[in-house]
Amino acid sequence: MRESTKLIQRGMITTSTGALLQELIKYCHARNDEIYIVVLPMFVTNGTLLTKETAAKLSDFGGIFGISVDGHKASHNINHLNTKGDGTYKETSRSIGNIKPREYLGAAVTLTYSGLDPV
Numbered sequence: 268m269r270e271s272t273k274l275i276q277r278g279m280i281t282t283s284t285g286a287l288l289q290e291l292i293k294y295c296h297a298r299n300d301e302i303y304i305v306v307l308p309m310f311v312t313n314g315t316l317l318t319k320e321t322a323a324k325l326s327d328f329g330g331i332f333g334i335s336v337d338g339h340k341a342s343h344n345i346n347h348l349n350t351k352g353d354g355t356y357k358e359t360s361r362s363i364g365n366i367k368p369r370e371y372l373g374a375a376v377t378l379t380y381s382g383l384d385p386v
Contacts, residue, residue, distance in 0.1 A: 288328045295329075307331050311375050313347055314362030315355050322365040332366050333375040334359060 288308075295306040310325055311333040325332070336359060337343040344354025366372045 285324075285328075288325070288330070292329045309333050309373070311335070312362075313355060314359040315349060317362035317365055319365045322362075322367070326367065326371055331371040331373060333373045334363055334366075335375045337376065 291308050295308050298306045308328075308330040309332070310330050312335070314334045317332075317334075322332070335347065337346045340354070340356040343356045343359070347355040347359065349355055349358070363372065
């Protein structure tokens with residue numbers, strides 16, 4: 268695993284990670300001019316390590332966020348576990364509140380039978 272990937276997974280953004288993200292942003296902006304459509308990088312995460320500081324730094328880089336949410340708490344916790352084996356619904360919900368401004372927030376949703384209310 269690349270060092271920059273390890274650092275992002277620990278919830279930290281370092282100089283080398285920041286440089287990589289800045290290159291990604293520059294690439295997206297260059298494509299904007301070529302195809303006349305706004306291209307924004309999306310940071311897709313389960314949100315468990317997304318602190319206010321990390322969210323603010325990533326927002327400063329010009330990206331948008333996709334937070335993985337799989338329905339109500341019980342359904343979400345079936346698919347999203349931390350290293351201790353506990354569900355992450357509480358951490359994910361808290362992380363959603365760390366993203367400002369809200370225009371930069373989307374949801375990456377997995378639809379499963381357990382996540383739907385049968386009609």
